[in-house]
Amino acid sequence: MRLVVDLNKCQGYAQCAFLAPDVFAMHGEEALVYDPHADEEQRERVARAVAACPVQAITADGLTRAAETREASDGR
Amino acid sequence: MAADYVEWLRREGRIVIVGASLAGLRAAETLRAEGFAGELTLIGDEPHEPYDRPPLSKSVLLGRASPHHTELPHRREIDAKWRLGVAATGLDLTAKRVRLADGDEVEYDRLLIATGVRARPWPKEEEARLDGVCLLRTREDAADLYRRLKAGPRRVFVIGAGFAGSEVASACREMDLQVTVAERAGAPLVGALGGVVGAVAADLQSENGVDLRTHVTVTALEGDGVGRVRAVHLSDESVVEADVVVVSLGSLRNTEWLTGSGLGAGPRGIACDAGCRAFDFRGIVTDDVFVAGDVARSPHAIFGYQFLSLEHWGNAVAQAETAAHNMICHGADRRPHLWMPAFWSSMFGVNIKSVGVPPMGEELMITQGSLAERRFVGVYGHQGRIVAAVTFDNTRWLEFYQRQIERGAPFPVEYPTVDRRPEGRQPVPAAFPDPSLPTHGPMVTLSGYSPADQQLVFHPARH
Numbered sequence: 001m002r003l004v005v006d007l008n009k010c011q012g013y014a015q016c017a018f019l020a021p022d023v024f025a026m027h028g029e030e031a032l033v034y035d036p037h038a039d040e041e042q043r044e045r046v047a048r049a050v051a052a053c054p055v056q057a058i059t060a061d062g063l064t065r066a067a068e069t070r071e072a073s074d075g076r
Numbered sequence: 077m078a079a080d081y082v083e084w085l086r087r088e089g090r091i092v093i094v095g096a097s098l099a100g101l102r103a104a105e106t107l108r109a110e111g112f113a114g115e116l117t118l119i120g121d122e123p124h125e126p127y128d129r130p131p132l133s134k135s136v137l138l139g140r141a142s143p144h145h146t147e148l149p150h151r152r153e154i155d156a157k158w159r160l161g162v163a164a165t166g167l168d169l170t171a172k173r174v175r176l177a178d179g180d181e182v183e184y185d186r187l188l189i190a191t192g193v194r195a196r197p198w199p200k201e202e203e204a205r206l207d208g209v210c211l212l213r214t215r216e217d218a219a220d221l222y223r224r225l226k227a228g229p230r231r232v233f234v235i236g237a238g239f240a241g242s243e244v245a246s247a248c249r250e251m252d253l254q255v256t257v258a259e260r261a262g263a264p265l266v267g268a269l270g271g272v273v274g275a276v277a278a279d280l281q282s283e284n285g286v287d288l289r290t291h292v293t294v295t296a297l298e299g300d301g302v303g304r305v306r307a308v309h310l311s312d313e314s315v316v317e318a319d320v321v322v323v324s325l326g327s328l329r330n331t332e333w334l335t336g337s338g339l340g341a342g343p344r345g346i347a348c349d350a351g352c353r354a355f356d357f358r359g360i361v362t363d364d365v366f367v368a369g370d371v372a373r374s375p376h377a378i379f380g381y382q383f384l385s386l387e388h389w390g391n392a393v394a395q396a397e398t399a400a401h402n403m404i405c406h407g408a409d410r411r412p413h414l415w416m417p418a419f420w421s422s423m424f425g426v427n428i429k430s431v432g433v434p435p436m437g438e439e440l441m442i443t444q445g446s447l448a449e450r451r452f453v454g455v456y457g458h459q460g461r462i463v464a465a466v467t468f469d470n471t472r473w474l475e476f477y478q479r480q481i482e483r484g485a486p487f488p489v490e491y492p493t494v495d496r497r498p499e500g501r502q503p504v505p506a507a508f509p510d511p512s513l514p515t516h517g518p519m520v521t522l523s524g525y526s527p528a529d530q531q532l533v534f535h536p537a538r539h
Contacts, residue, residue, distance in 0.1 A: 002147045002148060008429075011471050012472075025140065027422060028422065028425030030469050033422075034140070034141070036145065037146065061149040
């Protein structure tokens with residue numbers, strides 16, 4: 001699955017690195033490195049990371065961020 | 077009539093996007109999301125679906141991602157006709173046609189140009205062709221460089237200590253490779269962040285074992301008998317033996333294909349209005365041609381309506397969304413592109429982020445943390461107000477400073493903090509280099525007021 005992190009938004013809370021450590025890792029205290037092409041078997045973990053990110057910075061194929069769900073239900 | 081035209085365009089018009097990278101993809105998604113039901117064509121010179129570039133100098137070189145798999149996730153189906161692996165070579169504004177390298181022509185009703193930038197090559201072609209002389213912009217570049225680094229070269233030489241060059245040097249040290257970095261200015265990152273912050277970046281490199289050479293230029297690349305690079309000659313007459321040379325001299329905007337088209341396009345990009353509509357060379361705004369991403373230069377209200385050229389990931393996304401929105405709506409519903417410039421980098425385990433336009437600042441004030449600890453917030457001031465901020469491992473404060481910039485908060489900063497540091501919280505000259513001297517090139521460029529003006533206009537530290 002393809003994924004991308006908006007690193008302008010990312011504030012290094014590291015939730016993703018705890019929830020999907022094979023995909024996301026902290027590099028130093030607050031820099032994030034990640035694999036933009038996660039194995040399909042990581043989908044469940046990536047989904048948890050997407051949902052848990054406090055600043056909603058992760059976009060991944062087929063996974064909707066909470067903010068977008070809200071926007072959709074607002075009729076936007 | 078105009079309203080009818082927009083309705084017709086949304087229903088069955090033809091929109092062509094030239095440039096199939098981040099901006100092109102996000103624009104296509106926005107067009108569909110906002111109800112464009114006509115024919116959509118994406119043209120890209122690279123034979124790949126849109127992929128992300130920032131990981132190429134970070135995750136990929138650190139061995140955490142494959143250079144061939146950084147494709148961008150899609151936010152939605154875009155039902156587009158893809159013309160990949162074929163460059164646009166010309167534009168006929170009157171006939172509303174894009175010419176392609178394979179001789180084909182594609183007609184449009186509205187056009188979005190998002191052709192971005194490419195790496196500036198080493199200027200001496202014969203030397204640039206030597207085996208081991210690398211650029212880093214495309215996924216092929218990244219795959220080639222990674223392969224060479226994995227092979228364990230005796231020394232890597234990086235020409236230019238901008239963000240990309242510094243990130244390469246950082247990756248080399250992580251791989252325990254010997255690396256020399258040459259920079260024309262007095263420190264890394266000076267074009268983007270000035271000499272005070274540059275000095276911190278210099279310490280960071282030296283302490284991590286980088287052989288940093290400043291105030292030097294590379295005069296020649298020397299090859300061996302079979303055409304492999306083997307040494308780098310410097311302006312101080314020293315010679316450094318190296319098996320891999322990474323040319324990291326900034327980028328060139330992909331506007332050559334527009335030469336003679338009549339658009340206001342040149343080396344600094346394509347001028348457009350705040351709504352992303354391209355100007356022609358007379359400074360008159362066009363109706364059906366829009367611009368987004370690295371190739372655009374657009375006026376920004378917060379920065380005195382100067383034209384800004386931004387090589388920023390976030391700008392590509394935001395400007396693409398605004399351009400796409402404006403392409404398919406009525407005049408009154410159009411939005412200005414008011415995105416706050418922002419970028420990030422990481423090197424040697426330190427996270428560097430910025431908002432605003434640092435090169436506009438004459439003075440710098442460390443408001444939190446300390447330079448010595450390499451954990452700080454620096455605020456840039458111009459004519460008594462805050463125009464930018466930079467953080468080293470202090471990203472959570474950046475949003476606060478972004479608000480300060482947006483509301484034109486005074487500089488020097490006047491709010492008290494408990495964070496009394498050795499720097500004494502006094503403004504110091506930000507020490508940007510003389511703009512007449514070429515460096516690796518900042519990623520934020522102030523490019524003047526006239527849409528037809530192709531000159532670099534720069535605010536030096538002292539007028």
